Amino acid sequence: MRTPVSDPQRIGPYAVVGRLGSGGMGWVYLARSPAGEAVAVKVVRAELAADDGFRRRFAREVAAARAVAGEYTAAVVDADPLASPPWLATEYVAAPSLAEAVAASGPLPEPELRRLGAGLVEALRAIHAAGVVHRDLKPSNVLLAADRPRVIDFGVSLLDGTGRLTRAGSVLGTPAYMAPEQLTGAGVGPPCDIFALGGVLAYAATGRAPFGDGSGVMYRVAHEAPDLSAVPPGVRETVARCLDKDPRRRPGTAALLGALAPPGTLPSWPAPVTDRIRERGEDLARRRSAGAAGVSMAPALLLHARTLLDAGLTGTLVRQAVDRGRSR
Structure with missing residues (x-):
């Protein structure tokens, strides 16, 4: 660029x-x-x-x-x-992303995982109620603010790999977290975000995407079972239901809130995460008070800066990749 x-x-x-x-x-x-x-x-x-x-x-x-x-x-x-x-x-929001937090301090324990999950469901309820489908829910699009998780870049992930707005027959997103029907261009709707939610929770619980990354991930998403062996047993079944290949069998937000709500007192984020939140707030306060145009951002701010989607794949290209994987 x-x-x-x-x-x-x-x-x-x-x-x-x-x-x-x-x-x-x-x-x-x-x-x-x-x-x-x-x-x-x-x-x-x-x-x-x-x-x-x-x-x-x-x-x-x-x-x-x-x-x-x-x-x-x-x-x-x-x-x-x-x-x-x-x-x-x-x-x-001056807060680290889920991707950054897990990379720095490891997977979230079950109480914090439940807090995250319930917050993301609340976000999806609001997004879907407005007639918007996020289409690219993933760990880097989730911020762990002190008071609650926040979802960013909803409804504005508009670009395909060429920089054009998506058109009919095109899909966009991050393959490791995209629903099978989204990968093949069969349709995009709220169940796609529920599938992505399952992937994000699996990542938060294990430090890795449930279908892996890199070569062959689109085929695995479309045809293979997710690896949820390291997901805490208390939430494993809920995550697996989100990741059902059939969008009609995925749970709705009301059922998910009941399944994921943390019992008792709302847990705090792990100490390394709260430390990063505090550092972000301090960095932001310094930059706002400086107020100089063109100032380079501190590394802590750069780490969580999000832009619109940088790359996507047309439905034709994705279907070809899935078909190649099937033929191997």
């Missing part, structure tokens, strides 16, 4: 503090609202912004995502699809 000639000092009404990262859609910045709140602002690349079809689809998707209301999501707070270039602002 081409680097912008210079980072903007303002995006809409937001004062830029510094660049967080980049992805297939463009660049993402940490910025301050007029009221002093921190937001992550995603700015669309010029070549995409020049496509009228892109702008129309972007506007529709943003409108749907803004309708999501819930305490377990990082909300879309503002957007201007007609700006030059178009941009999208979301709530900024």
Whole structure:
């Protein structure tokens, strides 16, 4: 991706503090609202912004995502699809991702796993109630904030591998967490997010995706059983039901809340995670008070910066990969 000639000092009404990262859609910045709140602002690349079809689809998707209301999501707070270039602002959560937390301190114990699962179900309830399907729920799209987990990038994962918005017959997502029907282009709906939830919980419990990664993962997702041997017995059956190949047999959010709700007092995150949360808050406070445009982000902030989906696969390519695996 081409680097912008210079980072903007303002995006809409937001004062830029510094660049967080980049992805297939463009660049993402940490910025301050007029009221002093921190937001992550995603700015669309010029070549995409020049496509009228892109702008129309972007506007529709943003409108749907803004309708999501819930305490377990990082909300879309503002957007201007007609700006030059178009941009999208979301709530900024100074917290590590689940992927980072597990990589740094290991899998979550069962009480914390239940807390995570119940929070993610609440997030999916809010997302689905707004008519949105996340389509790319995975460990890096889950933030472990001090008060509750937050789901990010819902309803705005719009790009395929070429940087174009998805069109009919295309699918997008992260293969290790995509439902079989999503991989083959058979359809995308709320059950796809339930399948991804099962994968995320399996990862949180074991430190690995239930179907593995790398070569052959799409075939395994479509045709093989997940490896849940290291998932705590108390939640193993629930995770397995989420990962059912048949979307009609996956549980709904009401059943999942009953199965995953932690008994008794809500557990805290493990100490290494709470330490990282505190460090993120301190970094954010320093950057907000500095307030200088173009300042490079501290590594702690960079680690959890999220952009829109960088890569995806068309339904044809995915089906070919699945078929190749079947023929081996």
